[in-house]
Amino acid sequence: MAASNGVPNGVTKDGVSAKSYGIIGLGIMGWGMAKNLRAKIPTKSVLNVCEVNKDRRDEFISSTPGKIRAAESPLDIFKKSDIIITMVPRGEHVREVFTNPQTGLLSAPGCTAAGPKTFIDCSTIDVKTSQEIAASVEKSGKGTFVDAPVSGGQGGANAGTLTFMVGGSSEVFDIIKPVLELMGKPENIFHCGKAGAGLATKLINNYLSAVNMIGVCEGMNMGRLYGLDPVLLAGVINASTGMSRNSREQNPVKGVSSVASSANDFEGGFSTELCHGVLQMSIELSKQLGAKSMLAPVVTDMYDCAVQSEKCHGKDFRSIYRLFAEDSGNELPQGSQTK
Incomplete structure (x- = not known):
């Protein structure tokens, strides 16, 4: 679900202007992606980070300049962020991040007063699970979901030169592309089709x-x-x-x-x-x-x-x-x- 003007909360068609960003997963790929995100978003913007390995999370925060807040759960990320990027290893982890009834991104009661969120899942998981999560997001009324897996490896994540393969509506793709360009090459960000097409x-x-x-x-x-x-x-x-x-x-x-x-x-x-x-x-x-x-x-x-x-x-x-x-x-x- 998009906002009434067709633009998810925190993003403009002219570029990136969100007050706050959230990223869940600081593994081999998420670490570099988060580093580039923090370095390239507006200085006044806040990056919220959630990582099950608390030592790794704290190391990221201490080694990265800029406004960064530690989040204790995906729900905490949801409450504090306009644009939310997930990068976790497997489908069951993505499902847990989104749908855990106590701590998941969708566990907040009712719709958010701050407007719809933008969910960008960069995990490489099976298409069926991703489509089910997209349906859960739509049903919740809490925002817009796209699958946006990456290619380029750890080197590409660290250098900010990843390739993104996006599944979702063309309207939402045009809106989130400036966000993806913070972590990847502009010429290597592809709209592959409807939900699930990026993963396929x-x-x-x-x-x-x-x-x-x-x-x-x-x-x-x-x-x-x-x-x-x-x-x-x-x-x-x-x-x-x-x-x-x-x-x-x-x-x-x-x-x-x-x-x-x-x-x-x-x-x-x-x-x-x-x-x-x-x-x-x-x-x-x-x-x-x-x-x-x-x-x-x-x-x-x-x-x-x-x-x-x-x-x-x-x-x-x-x-x-x-x-x-x-x-x-x-x-x-x-x-x-x-x-």
């Missing part, structure tokens, strides 16, 4: 990235076995038709790219577990749509194996390269290997 786009992108990473690992491992210089091999690939972000910025061979997770022994980044979870959602969406797939069984076996391997557990998902390059590839799923 994100899941398709992540599926392709997971598939592509397997191909990059296979190719770089072939080069290793032949004795090719990995830097030279990657340079040729990246000047040719095999190029991708996974072969270029995020090449899994240490020494090829200084910004790749491989440069830090795959610490941080997009974890194998999170990749596995998003991949499962992507494949479930494919099944719901009746989309044909040749590669889904292969990619499923690969990442099912990776989450159980000490080589990949808790690491960036590009650590699957270790399953190819170490121990003669003996940990790879047997059914997917060529003889």
